[in-house]
Amino acid sequence: MTPLERAARRLCELDGHRDGATINGITLWQDYLPKARAVLLSLREPSDAMLLAADSLPCSIGTAGHWKAMVEAALNETDRTA
Template identity: 70%
Template sequence: MTRAPESAARALCKLDGHPDHAEMNGTTLWQDYLPKARAVLLSVRNPSDAVLAAADALPCSVDTTACWQAMVDAALSE
């Protein structure tokens, strides 16, 4: 499984129109997006009340992945 900073960096790189395995000076281009990806992850590290409410609305038996996805979906809808 790809780690979150890498996954986010790859998504930002793709958003800028670069192919997944694009390279510059022997380094994959998505690596240049890691600082931005980390900044985004840091900005969502502390969930808002709406994000916490989305997690609280789920039944206790929901798995961690479903909980995380519900929280991110709530953050995206803010």
């Protein structure tokens, strides 16, 4: 499963739909692909906190480790607009 599909499925679930729900034979999570794509596109430009998280890790941890650290940093950032 791709990150885009995982995100779309999660958005669908957050709206209260069960995994695998269909309407007229079409899986409902597919309706969430544009929103999921918008979220992933917003992650193209890392924040300072994301860069710092990646830079603080040794190279030996690998790309996946750096990616996870950057996403965790993004999830832990506070909303400055609130």
